[in-house]
Amino acid sequence: MTPHENPFRTVLLFGAPGSGKGTQGHILSGIPGLVHLSSGEMFRELDPVSDLGKVFLDFSTRGELVPDDVTVRLWEHHMDKLVATNRFDPRKDTLILDGIPRNAPQAKLMEEYIDVAKLIYLEAKNEEQMVARLHRRALHENRLDDANEDVIRQRFHEYDAESKPILDFYSKDRIYSVDAGQTPIEVMRDVLNGLIGAI
Ligand code: AP5
Secondary structure, three states: OOOOOOOEEEEEEEEOOOOOHHHHHHHHOOOOOEEEEEHHHHHHOOOOOOHHHHHHHHHHOOOOOOOHHHHHHHHHHHHHHHHHOOOOOOOOOEEEEEOOOOOHHHHHHHOOOEEEEEEEEEEOOOHHHHHHHHHHHHHHOOOHHHOOHHHHHHHHHHHHHHHHHHHHOOOHHHEEEEEOOOOHHHHHHHHHHHHOOOO
């Protein structure tokens, strides 16, 4: 990535599949000064017949994470584009990252680029509730990884094994837990409470 004077002020939206990262990130992006970037969307925008698009489809349709180096390089490329086109001003804006970093190695690779002000942990206490949300979403969005029960279960497995350890990477005082099982508006209220004063 093009070197920047200071790391980007960043909020991480973290949680299991279906916990509402994309939903909350999208709402936050309507607030001036907050810029939302979803790694899942970043991958889904790729041309599916491009080399990287094929790599994404290969891993995501198995419910697995895309390799870290490819993922972080694509993220760097996106950040360069956002900065170059004035959609993200590192001096003024706060970056809302949803889905990335996704494991401790990614957190390490990104450490020099992001200054994590808060990690909002959308804590899903009931996996079945999240699975039901993904099933509902499968009816109106064409996401291949939502269509198959085995793939959904594998995504939860990856989350438990690979992603959850990220909670040990960041200091406890930067982590703010929100009950993801509430209604969207209640989750939003709690997310905002976690952010007020932090950014
Ligand atoms: P990604 O797109 O990040 O998928 P995910 O983590 O499985 O998350 P989801 O999009 O399923 O859930 P979400 O938490 O965003 O919930 P949402 O708000 O949409 O990643 C997909 C794949 O890309 C990965 O498997 C991997 O292959 C690859 N990938 C991505 N990032 C990567 C990385 N960093 N490294 C490597 N690989 C990577 O909500 C879900 C549904 O529930 C929606 O329909 C919504 O309307 C509804 N909903 C939301 N909140 C509520 C609520 N409070 N009450 C009721 N319904 C709700």
